[in-house]
Amino acid sequence: MKPAKDFLRRPFTTRVPELLVQSIIIGLIIGMIVSIFRFVIDKSIHFLYFLYPYLAAHPQWISLYTIFTFFICILVSKIIKPYLLDLSGSGIPQVEATLMGEHEVNWFPVLWRKFVGGLLVSSMGLFLGREGPCIQMGALVGQGFAENIFECSEEDRRLLQCAGIAAGLSAAVSAPLAGVFFLVEVITHSFKPKECISALGAAASADLVTIIFFGTRPCLYLPIAKKLPVHSYWSLITVGIVAGLMAYGYQRSLLNTKWLFSKLKIIPMQYHSIVPLLLVIPIGLAFPHVLGGSHYLIDSLFHNPLIIQEEKLGQLSWILIPVVFFLLRLIFSMISYCSSIPGGTFMPILVLGALMGTIFATVFIHLGLIPTDNYTNIIVVSMAAYLGAILRAPFTAIILLTEMIGTVEQVLPMIMSVFIAYLILALLGGEPIYTVLRKQMGFK
Amino acid sequence: MKPAKDFLRRPFTTRVPELLVQSIIIGLIIGMIVSIFRFVIDKSIHFLYFLYPYLAAHPQWISLYTIFTFFICILVSKIIKPYLLDLSGSGIPQVEATLMGEHEVNWFPVLWRKFVGGLLVSSMGLFLGREGPCIQMGALVGQGFAENIFECSEEDRRLLQCAGIAAGLSAAVSAPLAGVFFLVEVITHSFKPKECISALGAAASADLVTIIFFGTRPCLYLPIAKKLPVHSYWSLITVGIVAGLMAYGYQRSLLNTKWLFSKLKIIPMQYHSIVPLLLVIPIGLAFPHVLGGSHYLIDSLFHNPLIIQEEKLGQLSWILIPVVFFLLRLIFSMISYCSSIPGGTFMPILVLGALMGTIFATVFIHLGLIPTDNYTNIIVVSMAAYLGAILRAPFTAIILLTEMIGTVEQVLPMIMSVFIAYLILALLGGEPIYTVLRKQMGFK
Structure with a gap:
């Protein structure tokens, strides 16, 4: 049998800290983007709660609102048309395809178009979730930082995309662990330590940003008073x-x-x-x-x-x-x-x-x-x-x-x-x- | 684009239910074994809390207790000697080696020897955890059932060993999710749906058995009154x-x-x-x-x-x-x-x-x-x-x-x-x- 030094690595030879710092940075950025996205949609929906009863009481305005709707539809079509495959739906299937090497994405145009397009349609009151778009935007921010700022290897780019996915969901619902588990259970089906710890770093820092915007409660707080007997x-x-x-x-x-x-x-x-x-x-x-x-x-x-x-x-x-x-x-x-x-x-x-x-x-x-x-x-x-x-x-x-x-x-x-x-x-x-x-x- | 029937499987063609039933069965068995293990150790330790103060007050009995200790040491040595590699320590490294195909275990003798040997040394008050032994016993029960009762394929045997690991920790600490996460994070580093759902089934059913023995609280209940500001x-x-x-x-x-x-x-x-x-x-x-x-x-x-x-x-x-x-x-x-x-x-x-x-x-x-x-x-x-x-x-x-x-x-x-x-x-x-x-x- 051999002593400890034969089994532990030499100190300060790991690349984990660098990766973690990068994950935390993209987590903070994603937290910011998602918080703004959530904030605007929340305010718009609250405006609809006021607008629709007003329209119901004053039906003469409905036709004007319908014209406005057509205008929004045309605006959305202009935004999504050049990248229709990437922009339609939640974006999670596309993220999966990207991570599988099946699909290449031009991160910046898709990111801003998803942000603006998503804001427009969700603010009109359609029954859409913002979680998918937030997850996709998270992956795109991860990719963007990996390609343009950190200039990572292929492997590290993947790690940062994954961290972005976790951060995106974490910020969308203010639930950091759910972000990480979505990543491992739905997207990667693996639980590699480096991947998970960088995802956790990004998810926690994204959550911290949402705490500044919305407080420490999850986006949907459902306190339960009694145990089920x-x-x-x-x-x-x-x-x-x-x-x-x-x-x-x-x-x-x-x-x-x-x-x-x-x-x-x-x-x-x-x-x-x-x-x-x-x-x-x-x-x-x-x-x-x-x-x-x-x-x-x-x-x-x-x-x-x-x-x-x-x-x-x-x-x-x-x-x-x-x-x-x-x-x-x-x-x-x-x-x-x-x-x-x-x-x-x-x-x-x-x-x-x-x-x-x-x-x-x-x-x-x-x-x-x-x-x-x-x-x-x-x-x-x-x-x-x-x-x-x-x-x-x-x-x-x-x-x-x-x-x-x-x-x-x-x-x-x-x-x-x-x-x-x-x-x-x-x-x-x-x-x-x-x-x-x-x-x-x-x-x- | 194609309709749903081209992407969903035909009904009733999955083997998941069979695997889940098997996992639940081994979960219940492991829950039973671990509950007895915990129960006996708890009672013995409580007896020591009474015995040692008595010995301190009546030092004339200490030499008799020392002789008893030697007797226990010999008994333990008899139990562990034939399978020393498998029985020493927590057993988790050995379980890892088994799953990696590095090591073959004869499940039944190791199981009962770990149970009895673990009981003896833990009951003497040594600073030992029972979680590792419970995890190993869980893996052995999974292996035993796979080999002797369900007569599984190699792949399914592995799945049941994994389910046993999750059930073992779940029952040892009455915390089902922790059991599953220990499995994926420490042992397999993967998050394959079939593996995780069968682990969850085994962990939950093992936990149910411990609820019957010990109630719904975790083995260590640490309620926190105030948030950290x-x-x-x-x-x-x-x-x-x-x-x-x-x-x-x-x-x-x-x-x-x-x-x-x-x-x-x-x-x-x-x-x-x-x-x-x-x-x-x-x-x-x-x-x-x-x-x-x-x-x-x-x-x-x-x-x-x-x-x-x-x-x-x-x-x-x-x-x-x-x-x-x-x-x-x-x-x-x-x-x-x-x-x-x-x-x-x-x-x-x-x-x-x-x-x-x-x-x-x-x-x-x-x-x-x-x-x-x-x-x-x-x-x-x-x-x-x-x-x-x-x-x-x-x-x-x-x-x-x-x-x-x-x-x-x-x-x-x-x-x-x-x-x-x-x-x-x-x-x-x-x-x-x-x-x-x-x-x-x-x-x-």
Whole structure:
């Protein structure tokens, strides 16, 4: 047997510190970009909450707003046309293709066009997530710094792109660990120490910047008051099974909607955004608070159980309202995503999961099967199961929701329902959503 | 572009459900084995807390107890001799070697010998962790079921061994996510979906069994009352730097102690346990509550800040007590680990981290640098930094401590200090501890 010096490396021979400093720098830059992106979208959506009720009350302005919408559509088409393949959708399939060496990206034009294009369409209230665009912008910043400033090797460029991905999601949702786990579970499928520690550095520093903008809470703060009692764990099985079935339905519908849009040859691809941009107007007039990503909707579902409003709302509304909202958001978020515009599906999936959870929770409570206090537990578990199954990324879903609810006491219930949903999806033949979207775009 | 059916698999063609059922079965078995292991050790250590004060009061019995110790040493030597390479230490380096195809294990004899041998030495109060042995037993159960019951392919056997590793740690500390992350970060360095989901299934079901034995709390429950205020974050840098330096010192000392023990040719290897077994007697007579893994010590440090006992204990005791305990546990846990007996270093490292945290916290509070309320925050952050650096596994450390404290509000402070400690260790040339221990044992 030999002593320690034969096994430990010589001091100060590692390149890790250099890489970490680079990761922290790009993390800070990404944190800044994403914070501005989030801030502008948040303000715009809040403006819509004021604008649409005003339009509903003064319908004479609607036609003017419609003309404005056409103008936005043309502006967006000008921005996205030169890099349509890179700019349409969340951008995550394209990032995967880039890391696989299947695709080359010109980082700067794609970055600013995604930023401006994404801002424009999200600010109009389309049901789009900003998480995908933030992830893609993160990867592009990583690439840009690696190519132009740090002048890295090929291997280090990849590491910084990966760090950028983690930082992008971390800043988008203010949840640093979820950023890193998304990277390893969805994108790289590996857990190499150097890759992960640089991703952690970038994710934590990006999160620090968002703390300056938005405070220490996650972008969606869902505090849970009560533990789910063990004798109510059967409900997790129900949630898991239904979430798995619905996740499979979501995957099929999304791929088929995208395919149908590709058949829509009468309108050139860069103008497809006109479909959701026009459709959003009647939706906004009817239900302004459904618009957007939408944090507001989840927040209000979470804090105002519909069940207790039964007297006010009438006999069946406690179940009808979430069902209608679910269908509306399901269909319209598909149309929004598939119309070749820069916006993602991440938050829309979470919103659907939350609506599904509301349906479960109200039914269970109405039938006296679970205590009223556990309304929020079911919502959170349902969000995790639905997201975890569609992405086929159970860990990302569990870590993200845990960072959002702020306590680890729901980990075991979440694991159980995510696990079942994942299993159902796998049985039916579902695949990781970004992988199939990537293949559908023509990459390997 | 093509429709969904061209990208999703045909339903009911996946083998995932079969694998998951197998993982859950081995998870339940491992949960059972580990729970019994934990239960017996806990009871024995509690008996020692009663026995040693009695011996101190009635010294005439000490010689009888010494003879009993010799008897235990001989018994242990009989148990470990036929499989000395597999049974000495935590077992994690051996598990790594097995998964790398460097080593073949005869699972059943190693399993029961590790169980009985580990019980005997841990029950005598040596400063050993049970986490390593539980991880190894988990891997062996996975291997045994794969070879003898499920009759799996080579690839599936590996998957079940991995699931067993995750289940072993999950059950040892009642923290399912930490089990999975230990597997991917320390052992496999990959994040393949099939591997992770089966590991998660095994870890969750193993955790469920421990819930039946011990309740829903982690084995070490460290609730934190107050957030660390942002203006005290400078303290994290101090903690990170010192923890990194100490982690490097730990790695060097452990490898060198093991090397020195290998020079101790006068006693055959299987009897080396006599060194710690005799040394533990005076330690137990002086400080019975320092004995064991030791959950009790962390718990008491956590809930009884020494700083407030200054009047009772005299001028400098608030700093002297943790320093003396730190040195005592550091030296004696090295001797315990390196004497070729079945026991690990995982919990002893956490205890050292907690003692280090106590020193930091008391100094900071004494100098008026941080609020008294944040005593526990510093302990937790210090545990994470020390463990994360020595294992070079920052994520495992952060997830484990988060599951232990039960809230995610300390994630960012933990990331910062673990990050710095990791960086310092990397700069000095430290390596992942189980990798270097594996190499020192002669594996690749």
